[in-house]
Amino acid sequence: MSPANRLKVTVTRRLPQPVETRMQELFDVTLAPSEDARMDRDQIVDAMRRSDVLVPVVADRIDAGMLAQAGDKLKLIANYGAGVDHIDVHSARQRGILVSNTPGVVTEDTADMTLALILAVTRRIPEGQAVMQAGEWRGWAPTAFLGGRVGGRRLGILGMGRIGQAVARRARAFGMQIHYHNRRRLRPEIEQELDATWWESLDQMVSRMDIISINAPHTPSTFHLMNARRLKLMKPTAVIVNTSRGEVIDENALTRMLRAGEIAGAGLDVFEHGHQINPRLRALPNVVLLPHMGSATVEGRAEMGEKVIINIKTFADGHRPPDLVLPSML
Structure with missing residues (x-):
C-alpha cells in the first residue's frame, strides 16, 4: 500500500515500542503523546471521526452514543485485548464497523x-x-x-x-x-x-x-x-x-x-x-x-500487538480480520 493510501490508525494508549514501530511502518498512525496519556470520551469520538481504524484498550469504553457520532470514516475497531465488553459490538456492526480482538494470547x-x-x-x-x-x-x-x-x-x-x-x-x-x-x-x-x-x-x-x-x-x-x-x-x-x-x-x-x-x-x-x-x-x-496485571508480561503484550497488526493488515488487504468478533459470539 502506497504512503498516500495507507490506513489512518489511531491508538488510544502507548503500546510496547516494537509494536508501535511496526505499526508506523505499515500504517499512518497517531499515537498517544505519553504513557500516562488517556483519551477521554470526546477525544475518542474525535479519533473515530478522523480514523479508518481505532485501536482501543480495555479501559476505553465505546458505547452506542459514541459510535453514533463516529461518522462514516471508521471501518474497524481493532481492540488491543481479548475482552470486548467495553465496546458495544452490536451498535458497531449496525453501523458497518467491524470489531476484532486478540484471543488466546494471554x-x-x-x-x-x-x-x-x-x-x-x-x-x-x-x-x-x-x-x-x-x-x-x-x-x-x-x-x-x-x-x-x-x-x-x-x-x-x-x-x-x-x-x-x-x-x-x-x-x-x-x-x-x-x-x-x-x-x-x-x-x-x-x-x-x-x-x-x-x-x-x-x-x-x-x-x-x-x-x-x-x-x-x-x-x-x-x-x-x-x-x-x-x-x-x-x-x-x-x-x-x-x-x-x-x-x-x-x-x-x-x-x-x-x-x-x-x-x-x-x-x-x-x-x-x-x-x-x-x-x-x-x-x-x-x-x-493487584492492578490488572494478569496479562502484564513482555511476551504477552507484544503478542497482543502482533495480533492487532495482523487484524488491521488483513482488513487493509480486503479480507476478513482473523479475530473478528461477531455479536453471536457474545
Whole structure:
C-alpha cells in the first residue's frame, strides 16, 4: 500500500515500542503523546471521526452514543485485548464497523496470575512481606502467619474456556481437586485430561468449594453472577479469586462479607468499577489486590500487538480480520 493510501490508525494508549514501530511502518498512525496519556470520551469520538481504524484498550469504553457520532470514516475497531465488553459490538456492526480482538494470547499469563493469587491469599504472602518491609519481623514462631495448604483443596472454576482450563492444569500440579461450572459441559476427553468434575448447578458448586476462581467473561448473563445470595453460599473458610472481569462479582456484597468474616479471603486483579477501588476493600488484611496485571508480561503484550497488526493488515488487504468478533459470539 502506497504512503498516500495507507490506513489512518489511531491508538488510544502507548503500546510496547516494537509494536508501535511496526505499526508506523505499515500504517499512518497517531499515537498517544505519553504513557500516562488517556483519551477521554470526546477525544475518542474525535479519533473515530478522523480514523479508518481505532485501536482501543480495555479501559476505553465505546458505547452506542459514541459510535453514533463516529461518522462514516471508521471501518474497524481493532481492540488491543481479548475482552470486548467495553465496546458495544452490536451498535458497531449496525453501523458497518467491524470489531476484532486478540484471543488466546494471554491464556498462560492469566492462569499463572490466578495461581499466584490463590497462593498469596491462602498462604498470607502479602502480610508476611509487609512485616519484612517494615522491619518488624522478630524471628520464626510456631503460630505466626499460619495459612492453609492448597493441596487437597477443592477448586471451583467458574468459566472453563481457555484460561479456566489452563488454571485447572496448574492447580492439578499443586494437588487441588478440580471442579467447574460452565455454560456448556466440556467434552469427555477434556474432562478426563483435567480430572475435572462438572457441576450443572453453580449454587451447589459454590457451596462445596474451598477456592472459587472466576474465569468467565463479562456479558449481560454474567453480570453479578456472584451476587450477594450466591456469595453467602460460600463456606466461611473459602476464598475467591478473580482474574477475569470485576463485574462478575457484586463487589459491595463481597466487601461486606469479607469484613464480617463470612468469607476467608479474596484475591482480585480486576474490579467492578475499574481503578476506583472501594476504600473498605483496600483496607482489609485478608484481601490481595493487584492492578490488572494478569496479562502484564513482555511476551504477552507484544503478542497482543502482533495480533492487532495482523487484524488491521488483513482488513487493509480486503479480507476478513482473523479475530473478528461477531455479536453471536457474545
